[in-house]
Amino acid sequence: MRLIYQFIKQEESHFAVRLLCNTLKVSTSSYYEYRAGITFQLSITEQEMTNSVQDVFWGNRRRYASRRVQKALQEQGIEVGRHQIRRLMKRQNWQAIQPRSFVPRTTDSRHGLQACPNLLLELGQPVRPDQAWVSDITYLPLSGGGWLYLASWLDLFSRRVVGWCVDVTMEESLIIRAFDQAASLRRPQSGLIAHSD
Incomplete structure (x- = not known):
């Protein structure tokens, strides 16, 4: 994130800050906080929540998206909204993978043999x-x-x-x-x- 802010600072004499922030998908207020020397730190609660989401996500081999992560956390007694989980997962670039479904064929109808009478x-x-x-x-x-x-x-x-x-x-x-x-x-x-x- 720091590199993005540095790039905006470098280019703000050529382009509007709002345009640069919108193009790079960062908050204008966050950029100005960075310029003022205010650094972003995750709160302890948010860090603990990120750790909990991480445990569920990786513990289930990256198969759980936000809904299933939320359900697993609720079963552990942790109340959290699905949108917050989605935001935390997006921030960490965690995306659930969906395995290809496979159903084996048990009948081969392409054998070319004549069927017996029924x-x-x-x-x-x-x-x-x-x-x-x-x-x-x-x-x-x-x-x-x-x-x-x-x-x-x-x-x-x-x-x-x-x-x-x-x-x-x-x-x-x-x-x-x-x-x-x-x-x-x-x-x-x-x-x-x-x-x-």
């Missing part, structure tokens, strides 16, 4: 257990980043999960292992419709 359409509503099972794969986000994949088989009659498997990769073996688990536990009769995309 036997569930002919079946209608199942009337007994182990008549029709359906399967899908979903992802489970991990707290440290990354994903696990969950494959499960559901009995359409009972709406009960009859087999499942979790793995770090999403390969054919994932759904097959889940099916093998279901088959060994339930021992379905012949005629079972197993439907999966």
